[in-house]
Amino acid sequence: MFGLTLPQFIAVAVLPLLFAITVHEAAHGWAAKRLGDPTAQRLGRLTLNPIKHIDPFGTVLVPGLLLLFGGFIFGWAKPVPVTWENLRQPKRDMALVAAAGPGANLLMALLWALVAKAGALLPDTLYWAGTPMQYMGQFGILINAVLMVLNLLPLPPLDGGRVAVGLLPGRYAWQLSRVEPYGFFILLALLFIPVGGQSVLRMILAPPVTLVHRMVSGLAGL
Template identity: 40%
Template sequence: MGLLNLLTSDPTAFVIIALALVLSLAVHEFAHAFVADRLGDPTPRRYGRVTVNPLKHLDPFGTLLLLLAGFGFAKPVPINPNNLGRWGTLWVSAAGPISNLLIALVSAGLLAALPHTDLVLRVLLTVLSVNIVLAVFNLIPIPLLDGSRILGALVPSLGRSLAQFEAMPFSFLIVMAFIFLAQGPIGQLIAQVQRFVLGLVF
């Protein structure tokens, strides 16, 4: 279900979720760019991506998908693996999901430690849930997601095959179709992780 449905049914939830998604996606992409920049790849800085400004990271079509279909994407950070090497590429790929895990941990800590109003509780739970979704989803080892690039760095022969697939015409549409068809199992996996984390907090 897309976010637009919340505009009439629960406008407050729409604003909270939209802001949490925009900021969390921006931090995710910034983390990729920052680590690549620190490891010696000037490509992200050349494209103006070493910033938390959401306008530099949001993809118009990916944002539209998010609003209409309930899942979407930001603009991938351009990197040059030749400047990073195998392990540098792995750390750059892992930086995005790690940033979301850190945000989720901070949110969980605030939920557990601080008194809060209903609105603050709602905001923190939303930020926690959104970042668990982003972290778990991006760690799935399918092409175009961070998980596939981490796997490719660990198994170079597989990484070359994945890179060849991503370079194929229509690879993006194939992956989007797969995600759409597999959204049930993917959603169940993410829900299980969310329940586990919330169980630790409450």
Template identity: 40%
Template sequence: MGLKISSLLMSALAVMLGIVVHESAHALAAYALGDKTARSRGRVSLNPLRHIDPFGTILLPLLMIAAGGPVFAFAKPVPVYLNNLKHPKRDEVLVSIAGPASNIILACVGAAILSLVASEAVAVALPTAVLSALVDFSFTFIFVNLSLAFFNLIPLPPLDGSSILVPFLKGDALHAYYRIQQYAMPILIVVLYLLPMVTGIDLIGMYFDATVYPLGDVLVSLALGR
């Protein structure tokens, strides 16, 4: 029971850090590209209170944990006014990519920490319990941030992938996509829960098997010198 609580706390901390940096990266990218809106509202900040959405960051993950299914979370959307950007069509994509990119960078930071704590000099200097906790957190931090990065690249709102995809769509394709957007949350619920329950097909699991886990394994192998 204690190990499970410890694991949940580590995951919660990793998710919170990942979300805070993710949203700050959006705001910072928008500011760098000409839109000061998010920065003026305090969204370039590592203070979680600046980014937390009561439903998306707290209630939704708790409900999903209780339901025993996949868990995801989202923060308050970062306000971006496209007309303020220097090159709106290009910069919208860059602002959207900034969030997932920040999580991939954090995963690399997690790998660097893992490499450090696994080194002989540090391993000898630290108590076993502390060393074990740092190693476990490093693993968690790597895979949580990769999960946040690739999950947010799914092209459905409110995820970043939708903003990345839209500038490349035109005509009928764009209109069809806007119609699909109205049902984004039900689609996510079906893909995350109903489809695996009814058919045994786990599309998110398959997607993560092709993205998150291979990249995570590479980072872990590099960190441990395998």
């Protein structure tokens, strides 16, 4: 990927991937606190320390295996706990808390685009810094675009599913919320079911991810 060897790719990908996942979760906790629920703060989850958010399976094993086998890279962290009853307007506020994660990914994509642009502007004599910054920035844009679009899918327990539950009228919201216990298995099925040589999940995500990547890169002049 990006024309790099596997060790080189891991070196430039680790930091953007960790921040993409952990800042996403911290954003949920921050939004919940602003809306009346201090649960995440009390449990020490309002932090950018990756150790507090890492899920051994979703943050390490799954992305590592997908990277090793050249698949579609994604992952997840330990969900930030939110006490629904503490929120001022629970139905609306849960949707806002959910939306904070993808919003954080969009912001990080823009910041990584600036890193890539800064690397490109460095003189050739500083290639040892400029080249890694460009690769790291490009991967930062990509992984954050993937996580943003993935989490906006209207499938509970993904953020998009919870936003949809918060926006739909009561009866329809309740019906959609009943999907949540099965959402993870549906997501895995979409990831591993092949159609035309690629997974269904990749077919769904590729067009919007490409659009977001191009828009962010264009804003930074990349």
